[in-house]
Amino acid sequence: MRVGLLNNLRAGRSNAQVGRVLALLRRYPEVVHVETDSARLLPEALAEFTRCEVDLLVLHGGDGTLQYALTELLTNPEHAGLRLIAPLRGGRTNMTALDLGTQRDPVAALEGLFESARLDLLPERYAQRPVLRVRSNRREGEQYGMFFGAGLLRRAIEFTHRVFPKGRNHGVWGVGLVTGTLLTRLLARPTEGMLTPDKIDIHVDGVPVGEAEHYLAFATTLRRLFLRLDPFWGTGPGDVRFTSVASTVRHLARSTPGVLRGRPGRFVTRENGYASANARRVELRMACGYTVDGELFEPLPDEVVTVEADHRIRLVRA
Numbered sequence: 001m002r003v004g005l006l007n008n009l010r011a012g013r014s015n016a017q018v019g020r021v022l023a024l025l026r027r028y029p030e031v032v033h034v035e036t037d038s039a040r041l042l043p044e045a046l047a048e049f050t051r052c053e054v055d056l057l058v059l060h061g062g063d064g065t066l067q068y069a070l071t072e073l074l075t076n077p078e079h080a081g082l083r084l085i086a087p088l089r090g091g092r093t094n095m096t097a098l099d100l101g102t103q104r105d106p107v108a109a110l111e112g113l114f115e116s117a118r119l120d121l122l123p124e125r126y127a128q129r130p131v132l133r134v135r136s137n138r139r140e141g142e143q144y145g146m147f148f149g150a151g152l153l154r155r156a157i158e159f160t161h162r163v164f165p166k167g168r169n170h171g172v173w174g175v176g177l178v179t180g181t182l183l184t185r186l187l188a189r190p191t192e193g194m195l196t197p198d199k200i201d202i203h204v205d206g207v208p209v210g211e212a213e214h215y216l217a218f219a220t221t222l223r224r225l226f227l228r229l230d231p232f233w234g235t236g237p238g239d240v241r242f243t244s245v246a247s248t249v250r251h252l253a254r255s256t257p258g259v260l261r262g263r264p265g266r267f268v269t270r271e272n273g274y275a276s277a278n279a280r281r282v283e284l285r286m287a288c289g290y291t292v293d294g295e296l297f298e299p300l301p302d303e304v305v306t307v308e309a310d311h312r313i314r315l316v317r318a
Contacts (some may be wrong), residue, residue, distance in 0.1 A: 001117045004032040004054035005110070006045055006059030006069070008090070020107045021060060028114050038217060046079055056084045056122065056316065058113060060106055062091015063146070067293035070131055070144040074311055084111055086125075086316035093294050096146050099222045100127055100317045109318035125317040130221040130239035130309040133302035134292055139305045145293040147225070148307050149218040150284065151198050154291045155253060163274045197247035206278045211246035211273065218280055219307050230262040234276030239309035242275075242282050249273030276294070282307040 007021060023032055033054045034045045046069065048059060066087050075081045087097045088106040103109040116122045130146040134143040149157075156294045162165050197213040224230055231239040243259075251267035259274065268274045283306050289299035 001055045001120070001122065002030075002032065002053060003028075003056045003058060003114065004034070004049040004052065005060060006042070006049070006065070007033065007035045007056045008065045009035055009037045011284060017106065021110065024107055024110055031114065040068070041215040043072050043076070046072050046075055046076075046082065048107070049082060050079050053296075054082065056086060056113070056117060057082050058086045058088065058110065058318070060088045060090040060110075062204060063093045064295050065091060065297055066096055067143070067145040070313070071142070074131065074133075074144045074313075075142060084122075084314050084316060086318045088318050093226065095222060095224075095293075096225050096315070097318070098226070099116075099146075099224050100315055101269070102318045106318075113316070113318050122316060123188050127315045127317060128312055129315050131311045131313050132219065132221055132240065132292070133308045133310060134290075135306050135308075136297075136300075138300045138302075139297070143292045143295075144311065145295075146222050147218070147220045147293050148290060149216075150193065150200060150288055150290040150305075151214055151216045153216060153218055154289055155297065157291050157294055158296055173238035198286060200244075200288065201285040202244055202275075202278050202285040204275070205236070205238065205281055208274050209244060209246075210270065211244075211248060211275075213247035214244050215247060216243070216245040219279075221309050229260050231260050232276050232278075233259075233262050233264045233268070234278055236278035236280075238278045240279045240282055240307055242277050242279050242307075244275045246273035246275075280308065 007018065009018060025031060025282060032049060032054055034048050036042065036045050038181050060070060069085065071083055086299055087102065088109055089097045089102050089104060090106045116125060131144050132146060132148055134148055187190055197215050199212060200214045201212065202209040202217060219240050221239055221241065231243050250272040255265055264300050283304065287301045287303060290297050291304060
């Protein structure tokens, strides 16, 4: 099996870590290695891996790197052979890698992958996962990723990017701190600034949620989010795990701990402003923008966004 490594130098880790990766690669000259300083240059990098007939693509980057790679791989038929992906914990946010159980140290994870490939033991690390497909009536193309968010979550990520210097705190801990602070403030039910609810008309598998404004609306195919949160408790046949919190939400203080763990209390009902489902398709009409795996998409007026999970990909635990 031929292995390729994409080394995204802008993903937020230190030069020392990049140096350790390069030192490891000198021991594995058979690995195809491509460096990039921008996730937007990924099409060129992936074209190189396709030319080299790479079987396993290893991504040394974060969730944003994976999102760009999935979008390119699943929309460009030229890359049909690149369907085996191993994300490392090499970025500011690494929700997918964490969900897979990837090792903390990217260099140790890489070495384990290389040895497994040499010994033909990679199938022991495989994990089939559905991938979100996000489409908009106001934007060209489709986006693929593992997490979609609108409302407060998008603004929390945008605020984190502005306030925190680039580095580890720019990622999971920064977003977690900002989101936690906003959720705490939300208990006082303010209706201005970053906590202003957004007008989002939501239909889940064709059924309206029934509320006009929401603080939060998000979806994923992951089993756990950052900080091991699991704010999903709905049922249904679909692979899109979706949750929304309306501006009319009640009993928020006593319900939040259970919601974050996916163990809702008796007040977590549609009538009280909470909705969660395993859906095939979620449609949102809004003008507030959204995020896919931490990548921000600016607000557009009267935008209709559909979220589905009709593709599956084989991920590899590193």
